[in-house]
Amino acid sequence: MTTAASMTIKDGLLSAATWLASPNKNMRPTDISIDTIVIHNISLPPNDFGACNSDGIPYVKALFTNQLDWNAHPYFKSIEGAEVSAHLFIERDGTITQFVNFNERAWHAGRSSYLGRPECNNYSIGIELEGSDFMPFTQEQYDTLAPVIAAIYDAYPKTRRHVTGHSDIAPGRKTDPGDFFEWPKLREMVAHSLIDSKL
Numbered sequence: 001m002t003t004a005a006s007m008t009i010k011d012g013l014l015s016a017a018t019w020l021a022s023p024n025k026n027m028r029p030t031d032i033s034i035d036t037i038v039i040h041n042i043s044l045p046p047n048d049f050g051a052c053n054s055d056g057i058p059y060v061k062a063l064f065t066n067q068l069d070w071n072a073h074p075y076f077k078s079i080e081g082a083e084v085s086a087h088l089f090i091e092r093d094g095t096i097t098q099f100v101n102f103n104e105r106a107w108h109a110g111r112s113s114y115l116g117r118p119e120c121n122n123y124s125i126g127i128e129l130e131g132s133d134f135m136p137f138t139q140e141q142y143d144t145l146a147p148v149i150a151a152i153y154d155a156y157p158k159t160r161r162h163v164t165g166h167s168d169i170a171p172g173r174k175t176d177p178g179d180f181f182e183w184p185k186l187r188e189m190v191a192h193s194l195i196d197s198k199l
């Protein structure tokens, strides 16, 4: 289990994550501060976990780095050419990959609005959990996500109490992280992580 103590953020990079650079990013507007965390789920093809390109790169990581073979699965035709990313991707076993520096703008939210403000990508950190709307997330994912959020709170204090779901910022268009995502459990675990990190 990853502990809160091992989660630190320095210069926009999470210590516990493996770095894999995505080209799908740009600068945040200069007049904003990071104040929101957006939770997503993704699996490629949908509901299939850990499937890989012929070169061994998991499809989700391939998508975020523009290496997905659009011919590898019929579903991929429906997203062909998509240029997307997230700051973090947490796999079913809790492994974390970071694709975009937190201080830069990842392309995860699309058309979106939070508390009346459009373009959530400008001011949010996007975290993708490997998962689907139709099944529970793993304990390992919660065990990782909670201290990650606590570390983000520490590094970007304005994000406190502003953890939301993609479905909440793009209602009618997006459904993730889905009804299986346990928000009360996450909140409780984040609170414990914050306490642990102060001990």
Ligand SMILES: [Zn+2]
Pocket (backbone or CB within 6 Å): 039, 040, 041, 108, 166, 174, 176
């Ligand atoms: Zn999403």
